Amino acid sequence: MRKVAVIGVGMTKFGELWNSSLRSLTIEAGIKALNDAGIGGEEVDAIYTGCMSGDMFVKQGHIASLIADYGGMLPVPSTRVEAACASGGLALRQGFMAIASGMADIVVVGGVEKMTDSLGSQTTGYLALAADQEWEAFNGATFPSLYALMARRHMHEYGTTEEQLGLVAVKNHHNGSLNPNAHFQFDVSLEKVMNSSLVADPLRLFHCSPVSDGAACVILASEEKAKELSEDPVWIIGSGQASAAIGLYDREDICTIDSTVNAARAAYKMAGVTPKDIDFAEVHDCFTINEIISSEDLGFFKKGEGGKAVEEGLTSLDGEIPINPSGGLKAKGHPVGATGVAQAVEAVIQLRGKAGKRQVKDAEIGLTHNIGGSGGTAVIHIFSR
């Protein structure tokens, strides 16, 4: 297997971007990443783009062709990748495999979602497409409600508190306030989180990531190309992906997401590292409970102790294992298909030491964790300077 480097990154601001379309967002992120890498489109062998549901949000299919066309990249082969909210992470893994296998030397990996072009009342239903339509959504389950079921059980089994769920939001909003690309660049108090309106008990509005527009892009290169083109390549040293039951009803334990556990095992093994070696992680906090559960499943804390870890500040920017220095999905925003790629963008910026006020000190190894649906898919990557 060949080594794979990231030689360029770019992203749009995340947020409610009324002036931008699906294609303009994608192109903006792509141009930034190509400029950052210092290469032209003619050097690109393949494009992989994560997009969960352009089909529903903007009623556009065949997104792969659209992006290659409007990106001025014809006739480069272009592929759209979908695994619900893990679409971006999965696109990154496709690009990684294309280079590792020797099929390509330079790959553009994009992620995009244009969510605010659909009406708010429809958005809830479109996001629920990631759940089992026949046996979850049919019965009235919404997407937040599935994570609420996990949260309630985690509270029941391990004594996790609503305050701990809230503190994840407080921490991530603080980090987001330091990120100029974040959807929400302001701090929130625990009181504000605890008094926000209930969405699906015990989850409140401020426990949920927002509906955002945005795109992100990374340029991957083989070792040979990376050494030729880049002075500060960041290496992808581990990649793991796993599937788990699409519905909560078929899980042995709803306080663990098996796909995370299995994908993490594969990624750690490939990278030859353990959770203790990770200096920071971008973790899929679509709902604050997921950051708590995932921080356990990734091996940073024992099962049941993720809530306490947040309370003790272990996951803060200056903590033992900073989680979501970018602000996470909660504050940076969650344009679903873009999220997995934006996590990689943050990992690279951190490892280059260019994250400004939110820089994690002495960061050498970072991890990104991207989940699809309620955990049916997990994709994990490990990056190193």
Next chain:
Amino acid sequence: MSVPRFWREIPYRYRLIGSYCENCKETFFPPREICPKCRRAGNIKNIKLEEEGEIFSYTVIRTAPPEFNTQTPYVVALIKLKNGPLILSQVTDCDVEDVEIGKKVRMVFRKISEDGEAGIINYGYKFVLAE
């Protein structure tokens, strides 16, 4: 939703028919064609599930998609069926404050949703508190 898409699931939605693997002696709901444990070695049969169980986890939905908008707030729960699997269902006919983990529930037959003003009406299982 087209009528056949709903109609083909009627035995499972109306009478709580699940799947039983004669090889693994395991019960599944919703029905499966392949046993997830022993795969093709399995022999899957239909089985009538118990209509009683207890609440494993629950939530109260306050924000819902259009077809459920008129029902908020409503309870969605994971229910551990007696001698059986977990099932995701609404818990109805109760004050949402009365729902707790561990409470006993039993199945009832109810309207689930309406597909717009001219579409079909979806029926199926919900659960009510048994105590």
